[in-house]
Amino acid sequence: MEANSGGGGGAEGGRAVTGGGGGGGGSDVELVSKTLQVEHKLFYFDLKENPRGRYLKISEKTSATRSTIIVPSSGISWFLDLFNYYVNSEEHELFSKELQLDSKVFYFDIGENRRGRFLKVSEASVSRNRSTIIVPAGSSPDEGWAAFRNILAEIHEASGLFVMPNQVKPSDGQEHLVDDVGAGFIPGHGSQQPSSSEHNVDRTIDSPGQEETGMTGVSKVIRADQKRFFFDLGNNNRGHFLRISEVAGSDRSSIILPLSGLKQFHEVIGHFVEITKDKIEGMTGANVRTVDPPQR
């Protein structure tokens, strides 16, 4: 559905109020607020929520300049992935990236001047002018980009803590409820999700999965391009199965995989991962595209 067609709670962003009136963001609730100083820049991270949804506002402030981008909450984990990519990649293999979220496109570009290297993140949306923040790499790679990444990881993790348990219902018909693919994990016992570069393609939401309920109702969702794939364990009188549903727009279709076939399924997928390694290596997700660096 177009549940988040607001492009990330765009109702805010200071568009109506210009000039230093009271920026009373109306119904926008601030869930998390963090600041990061990189060289002489100050970055503000505000995870906010209004009736249209949740979004992360990232502002860059210097003495004379303020610039803000608004990231829909579903994009936080993509941002995290992308910053991991820029932190972990060698200099010669840094490419520009585009990230498409709802109606917005975020451009990630590397630049360099005598002050050093920087990552330019700009947001283009239909209604608003393009806005840009620039994150210095720092003299050691950890200073700028990694610190930025760490904040993103903290916010990504914290945002999971704000998911009400009854917002995610197991099994049938949950597709429309699981709007917030980037919202992270449901807090449970012992769920440690360190922000290392170790998380994979899957942007998962774990249903409670208590022991007493058995495995039925365990669900995950991943996202690739404009599609979402839901994985739901279920059972009927014929036994247990994994239902994999593909949802794109208003179309959906499913396959039902008896658990007896799951291992082979896994092996076959692994085989294709193996033989396409060159192509998918470095992909942080299928709706992140690598584009040629600008020739300037």
Next chain:
DNA sequence: GCGGCGC
């Protein structure tokens, strides 16, 4: 206390 961004 820099400086990139944009046309």
